[in-house]
Amino acid sequence: MALSRVCWARAVLWGSAATPGPHVSRKLQLVRCGLAWGAPRLFDLPCRSSKLHLSPKADVKSLISYVAAKTKVINGKYHRFLGRHFPRFYVLYTIFMKGLQMFWADAKKARRIKANMWKHNIKFHQLPYREMEHLRQFRRDVTKCLFLGIISIPPFANYLVFLLMYLFPRQLLIQHFWTPKQQIDFLDIYHALRKQSHPEILCYLEKVIPLVSDAELRWHMTELCAKIQHGTHPTVHDILALRQCFSNHPLGMNQLHALQMKALSRAMLLTPHLPPFLLRRRLNTHMAVIHQLDKALAKLGVGQLTLQEVKSKLSCPSCYTTWSCFPSTTLGQGAERTRSGWHCPAAT
Numbered sequence: 001m002a003l004s005r006v007c008w009a010r011a012v013l014w015g016s017a018a019t020p021g022p023h024v025s026r027k028l029q030l031v032r033c034g035l036a037w038g039a040p041r042l043f044d045l046p047c048r049s050s051k052l053h054l055s056p057k058a059d060v061k062s063l064i065s066y067v068a069a070k071t072k073v074i075n076g077k078y079h080r081f082l083g084r085h086f087p088r089f090y091v092l093y094t095i096f097m098k099g100l101q102m103f104w105a106d107a108k109k110a111r112r113i114k115a116n117m118w119k120h121n122i123k124f125h126q127l128p129y130r131e132m133e134h135l136r137q138f139r140r141d142v143t144k145c146l147f148l149g150i151i152s153i154p155p156f157a158n159y160l161v162f163l164l165m166y167l168f169p170r171q172l173l174i175q176h177f178w179t180p181k182q183q184i185d186f187l188d189i190y191h192a193l194r195k196q197s198h199p200e201i202l203c204y205l206e207k208v209i210p211l212v213s214d215a216e217l218r219w220h221m222t223e224l225c226a227k228i229q230h231g232t233h234p235t236v237h238d239i240l241a242l243r244q245c246f247s248n249h250p251l252g253m254n255q256l257h258a259l260q261m262k263a264l265s266r267a268m269l270l271t272p273h274l275p276p277f278l279l280r281r282r283l284n285t286h287m288a289v290i291h292q293l294d295k296a297l298a299k300l301g302v303g304q305l306t307l308q309e310v311k312s313k314l315s316c317p318s319c320y321t322t323w324s325c326f327p328s329t330t331l332g333q334g335a336e337r338t339r340s341g342w343h344c345p346a347a348t
Helices: 002-014 022-037 056-085 087-120 129-151 157-167 180-207 215-229 236-240 243-247 258-267 276-300 307-314 328-342
Strands: none
Touching (some): 129 157, 129 276, 180 258, 258 276
16 A cells, blocks of 8 residues: 555656556546546636736836837926026027927938939939938038037037037027027028129139120120129029139139139138138039039929928028029019018129
């Protein structure tokens, strides 16, 4: 009897492969039947119920949603605290946060455009107008951000960068971080800077009139300078009649002097403090981009632009880039009134 109990215990606890005796086998069968019909099993306990246990993914999602909700509540309280106690700082903080969001949205859009260009083997000049303009503006914004990042690399230089950004926002910050008042003031400043360079450009045009070999071209050049001096906008035909002068000697890009290129750079809001060969190269690149934008805008059609886009193109800081796409037959008298309201001499 003792030996049978030992064999039965080994069979139950260790699952022995040895064949028990007939008495032991009978007891094992009775135990199994009892477990099958009435005795509770380990896997049937309430603590192992699947209804009370969440999956790891559900736990992570619930934790993330809880943290996001708490963060949103804390952020709202922080904004209300700043608005009540530090209103001026709160305005700057709001502009900075919105600027970051807009810049991040621009970066994602530029990434999608570049991915589409790489996927379909599209060049920059083959893009639609809006995508071309977005990439052009985003490149200029990234250049400013990279400059700020480089000068903030030395130790403790980031505090100096913050001070410089506060003192010189027009030079160091992109337009996303400008206040509404700064946007209006900076547009006037840009307009004044270009306006200062126009008399110098006109003076160079008058100086090269005797160098024009064709008598008819000399007469057209004299009439063009006279119209501009009297405040009259030249027509498209007046400018196209002088195309030969600007493609060859004496007003071709390769024949311009350093002072002439510096004046043109100031008129296009480009830095004139570069060597002559770099100025010539940068002007050529800038003119090529302007020409591609004009062609894309002409292909799109001025009537397809939104009201905000038309205002941005007719305002002084941007009108020189797309002036050729706004003849009087397309936009009508409304565009002429907008131009004259800005007193824009960009047609020179």
